[in-house]
Amino acid sequence: MTMRRLGTEGRPTPAFVRPFLYALNRMQANEVLRPSQYIDRARSILTDRLGAVSGMPQTAFCHGAAGIIADHTHYFDGFALLLRLSQGVAVSVRENAGSTTRVVIEGMPEALQFSADHPDVQGFGGLISRVIQAHGSQKRQFDISIVGGIPTGLGAAFHAAVTTSLLLGLDALRHDREQPLSPSSQSEDVNTDLRDIAVEALSSWYGHPFSPAFVIASLTHADDPFLLVDTGRQTFLSVLSDAASRPGWAIIEISPDGQEPTSASSKRFKLASDITRELQEKEFAHLASLRELEHRDLERASQVVARRHRSALRHLVSENRNVHKGVVAIRKGDWQFLGALMMISQASKSSDWDTTGRFHQQVTESAESASLDGIFGVVQSGEGGCMLVAGQPFSLPAFLDAIKETMAEHTSEPVESFII
Numbered sequence: 001m002t003m004r005r006l007g008t009e010g011r012p013t014p015a016f017v018r019p020f021l022y023a024l025n026r027m028q029a030n031e032v033l034r035p036s037q038y039i040d041r042a043r044s045i046l047t048d049r050l051g052a053v054s055g056m057p058q059t060a061f062c063h064g065a066a067g068i069i070a071d072h073t074h075y076f077d078g079f080a081l082l083l084r085l086s087q088g089v090a091v092s093v094r095e096n097a098g099s100t101t102r103v104v105i106e107g108m109p110e111a112l113q114f115s116a117d118h119p120d121v122q123g124f125g126g127l128i129s130r131v132i133q134a135h136g137s138q139k140r141q142f143d144i145s146i147v148g149g150i151p152t153g154l155g156a157a158f159h160a161a162v163t164t165s166l167l168l169g170l171d172a173l174r175h176d177r178e179q180p181l182s183p184s185s186q187s188e189d190v191n192t193d194l195r196d197i198a199v200e201a202l203s204s205w206y207g208h209p210f211s212p213a214f215v216i217a218s219l220t221h222a223d224d225p226f227l228l229v230d231t232g233r234q235t236f237l238s239v240l241s242d243a244a245s246r247p248g249w250a251i252i253e254i255s256p257d258g259q260e261p262t263s264a265s266s267k268r269f270k271l272a273s274d275i276t277r278e279l280q281e282k283e284f285a286h287l288a289s290l291r292e293l294e295h296r297d298l299e300r301a302s303q304v305v306a307r308r309h310r311s312a313l314r315h316l317v318s319e320n321r322n323v324h325k326g327v328v329a330i331r332k333g334d335w336q337f338l339g340a341l342m343m344i345s346q347a348s349k350s351s352d353w354d355t356t357g358r359f360h361q362q363v364t365e366s367a368e369s370a371s372l373d374g375i376f377g378v379v380q381s382g383e384g385g386c387m388l389v390a391g392q393p394f395s396l397p398a399f400l401d402a403i404k405e406t407m408a409e410h411t412s413e414p415v416e417s418f419i420i
Contacts, residue, residue, distance in 0.1 A: 032420075035061040038090035038147050041106065046092045046145035049104045049111065057094035057143075060168035064088050064150040064161040065217030065227065066251065066381045066388050066420070068338075069323050069345050071355075073211040074156070074265065075272035076290045077232035078320040080213035081239075081327060083249060083388070084225050085420055087149035088218075089158070091165035093173065096143045103128055106147045116141055127205045131163050134201040135170045142170075151418060153253040155261075155382035159205075160214035163198045190219045195234070206261045208269035226330050228323070232291060245333045247376055248393030251418045252403055254359045254385045254411070265383065268353070272316060275309050293317050311352035319345060339376025339390050343367070346379045355383045362410060363387045366403055375399050 033041075039059045046057055063085055070080035096102070103112040103125060112125040117138040121129040132138055144166065150158045171194065195215050202210035213229040216236050220227070225246070226239035272290070280287050282304045287293075290313075293301055298317050302310050322341050329338040346364055350356045360380050367378040367389065374395030381388040391399065400417035407415045 032086040033149060035088065035090070038088060038149065039092075042090040042092040042145050042147040045104060045106055045147060046094070046143060049145070050102055050143045053094070053096065053143075055094055057092045058169045058172035059090060059092040060165045060172065061090040062088050062161045062164045062168070062218040064154065064157045065214060066154055066157055066249075066386075067214070068226075068342065068379065068381070068388065069319055069326055070211070070213055070229075071156070071381070071383050072316050072319040073213050073229075073231045074206075074209065075269055075316060076276070076320075078289075078291045078316075079323040080211065080227075080229040080231060081323045082213060082217050082227045082229065083420075084217060084220075084222070084227060085150065085157075087418075087420065089146065089148040089150060089161040089165050091147075091162065091169050092145045093166065093169040094143050095173065096141050098141055101128070101132070101141045101144065103144045103146065106145075127159060127163065127201070128166065130201040130204045131166050131198070132170070134197045134204070135167060135174075137170055137174070144169075151251055151253045151386055151416070153382060153384045153386040154251070155384045155386075156211065156214045157217075157382060159202060160198065161218045163202055164194065164215060164218040167194050167198055190216055190236070192234075195219055207266045226327075228327050232289065239327050239330045241330045242333050245335070247335045247339075247390045248396045249420045250389040250391075250396045250400055251381070251420055252363055252378075252387045252389060252400065253416045253418070254407070254413050264355075268355075271309070271312055275305055275313050275316075278305050278309065290316055291320055295321070315348045315352035318348060335376050335390065342377035342379035342388070342390060346377075349380055356380055358410065359385065359407065359413075360387060362406060363389075363403060366399070366406060370395070370399055370402075373399070 038061050042059050043057060064087055065082040065084045068081045068083055070082050072078055073080045099115065100113050101116040114121045114125045114129060116129050116132045118129065128144065132142065146162060148158065150161055152158050195212060198215045199210055199212050211231055212234050213231050216229050216234065217227050220236060222238045224238035224240060226241065227236050228239050229236045276287065276290060279301055284301065302313060305313055322345060326338055326341050329341065350361065363378055367375050374392030376390040378387050378389045389396065396419060404415050404417065
């Protein structure tokens with residue numbers, strides 16, 4: 001006998017309701033922790049794994065932000081459009097009397113251990129040591145715990161949230177001893193001193209300038225989900241939209257080991273620098289940044305640069321221009337157009353910027369096929385193994401499951417998905 005779920009009045013649940021109930025259950029399963037819960041977990045892990053010692057730890061939490069159109073700002077001071085995440089990173093930190101700094105990360109069985117004043121710490125510990133050094137605290141050693149809800153495959157977003165949370169914790173420890181790093185800026189939307197220190201540490205670790213957009217998004221107290229960041233002036237603006245009509249968002253992640261920058265990003269930065277220098281030497285002597293190229297100037301610039309540089313130039317300048325189009329789409333609530341811009345960005349990353357692989361192509365093709373089912377668009381976010389998805393909220397769970405089934409046929413790598 002076939003069992004049928006009955007409604008509140010004893011009637012079978014209509015067939016058209018079942019997908020919505022299924023989607024609702026999936027979305028509830030991805031319930032996001034509150035910042036206070038992240039903080040409590042970070043404190044507990046610090047004590048459980050590194051022991052209880054005298055002195056209270058300081059714990060800070062920062063939200064993450066996924067780039068909708070933002071990764072180009074690592075290579076010049078352009079505009080970035082970001083989606084602020086409910087998820088974030090909490091860091092608990094205390095001083096220790098030993099000769100090494102110890103770092104425990106939720107989900108990783110082994111602790112990282114190194115001297116905070118050593119100049120060449122490798123791997124993820126290298127980021128932590130650079131943050132400590134940039135903060136001016138390298139003469140001391142620390143115990144640190146990290147609890148995160150941001151996929152590491154988002155790269156810059158994950159690294160920025162870790163860095164800003166750690167800096168806030170270190171600054172609170174300093175406040176206990178003397179004075180905070182910048183008392184006058186504590187009430188501002190973004191602490192500019194901490195922002196600059198964070199960008200310095202991240203740039204040192206990446207080996208090239210790190211976009212301040214992700215740091216600004218982690219430090220800001222804005223509640224609106226969309227942020228426009230001018231990385232040249234290092235200012236931001238909340239992009240307002242009708243909350244009732246906003247799409248749902250999800251992240252699909254493969255190869256989540258985004259804990260160390262790749263040499264490829266340094267090569268891309270050199271490429272962008274070479275293009276700018278070539279334009280300055282040939283016909284654009286007064287060009288200070290690629291952001292200054294207007295539409296008509298882009299056509300002329302494309303003729304001036306070497307043929308091998310043309311596709312990269314078009315990608316960088318077009319990404320920057322499409323940020324403003326994305327802002328207009330959000331303000332108008334035109335989510336289909338925003339999705340189209342995401343797909344345009346993805347096509348350019350695939351053909352002109354060389355950050356994508358088979359995984360990104362497969363997700364893109366699946367999104368194109370699901371456009372009539374309520375999926376607006378997808379785009380690689382973070383230059384790694386993450387794809388950001390926009391669509392009707394009740395369409396996302398089924399789409400994510402379909403992606404997992406499809407990818408299981410092409411790769412042995414685990415594919416994870418998150419409703420955000």
